[in-house]
Amino acid sequence: MLTIPFIKDHRDTVLKGLEVKNFKNPELIDQIIELDNKRRALQVKTNELQAQMNKLSKEIGQLFKSGEKEKANQVKEQTTGIKQELETMEQDLQRANERMNELLVQVPNVPHPSVPGGNSEADNKEIRSGGSIPSLHEGAQPHWELGKKYKLIDFDLGVKITGGGFPVYRGKGAKLQRALIAYFLDQNTDAGYEEILPPLMVNEESGFGTGQLPDKEGQMYHVTGDNLYLIPTAEVPVTNIYRDVILDAGELPIKNTAFTPCFRREAGSYGKDVRGLNRVHQFDKVEIVQIQHPSNSYNALEEMVSHVEQLVISLGLPYRIVQLCGGDLSFTSALTYDFEVYAAAQDKWLEVSSVSNFEAYQSNRLKMRFREPGEKKTQLTHTLNGSALALPRILAAILENNQTPDGIKIPEVLHPYMGAGNEMIT
RNA sequence: GGAGAGAUGCCGGAGUGGUCGAACGGGGCGGUCUCGAAAACCGUUGUGCCCUCACGGGCACCGGGGGUUCGAAUCCCUUUCUCUCCGCCA
Secondary structure (H helix, E strand, O other): OOOOHHHHHHHHHHHHHHHHHHEEEEEHHHHHHHHHHHHHHHHHHHHHHHHHHHHHHHHHHHHHHHHHHHHHEEEHHHHHHHHHHHHHHHHHHHHHHHHHHHHHHHOOOOOOOOOOOOHHHHHEEEEEEEEOEEEOOOOOHHHHHHHOOOOOHHHHHHHHHHHOOOEOOHHHHHHHEEEEEEEEHHHHHHHHOEEEOOOOEHHHHHHHHHHOOOOOOHHHOOOOOEEEEEOOOOOOHHOOOOOEEEHHHOOOOOEEEEEEEEEEOOOOOOOOOOOOOOOOOOEEEEEEEEEEEEHHHHHHHHHHHHHHHHHHOOOOEEEEEEOOOOOOOOOOOOEEEEEEEEEEOOEEEEEEEEEEEEEEEEOHHHEEEEEEOOOOOOOOOOOEEEEEEEHHHHHHHHHOEEEEEEEEEHHHHHHHOOOOOEEOOO
């Protein structure tokens, strides 16, 4: 969430930003500012009363010690009135603070000035593209047919074991999956990211920290018996490593990469683009996360985009990078680039990565701070993350684009990971 | 699943009703000494909020929530988590 000082000092910027995001409650900002003034007044008064009580209590203690019981009891009587007043005051203050929190979590992050206005995908701005769109042979098939034909992916088996959206990979399909994971992790660690293998379930606190709770509760699988949530992305456990931590400026940036399965209920999205691997409930993803000094976060964002771009290029996939418009930007993001690859048989662009700078928005919730050497005051870090990369759609594009009448060609960079004799799936 | 123990500052660990934001030790930082370092010695070392231009000051926080009391790290209730032993198990 945004900090109160930021909202107060940049009221107009915030209002303008919310407009770009099509956020339809600008009055909220003034409500917050107003409530903060009220809250401060309450706190001043409360603190005064508390100070009075502390003083009197100390006095009573002294008096009892020196045996002046009578006097002590006199002072005691003085406290009752103050105590009552203090009680209501404290309640008011607590209520104001709770209310403030309710209001603050309703305010989305302010988009970066470069974010274009717009309502939907259609208004996203293409930054650049690369690769060439392959021309397929006669009778080319979409990946769900290819998966069946070459015994790589079995969707029906997933339905039997679990349900729709839980594909079973087998044989070369499973191996290709493993190859992609290893390849991505190696590329990421070569680029300076520390590899993390985190828990796949998180507690409520972590879910709240990265913003999945309470707003997107329905999107996560909830293990009610233990009150844990299956992670929808590695971002959740990895970013929460640094929750409630004060770093030295010298420790920044922190760069982590993690492979995890991701679990998403995708409630409400049935029937749309759900064929094959396009949208599933469980999928594998390699994520990159950076904790950055605020002065460098946008450099880091560009660096992450180039890194992901290299991955896509190395796999030989036609791609385009779009900057999300205000309306398409997530609640917590200040600037997001989406990567899409072209799946030739479906004639569709599939989103395979989303790279975002959250600035201090997540950090504020997570209490993730750093300190400049010699400074006493702490500052909020900036957080960024991106997929590098999400597997199913990459797999879909590879299968579809690389199909030939004789089989499916495995991208060269994966050959070392697939083992000899597996340059082609036949 | 059964039984027990515990949760205090960067770490270890004391503290069972009043000057405890917290002894003591370690670590960190600054200094003295030294050619330099080590050792030794001295000093310093939590977070957040609020008032103030500032100097400075106030308040809260000893896992979380609630209660008793003039006063709670300390007593009571409740909750979460951790550890140990037994059982089960990859």
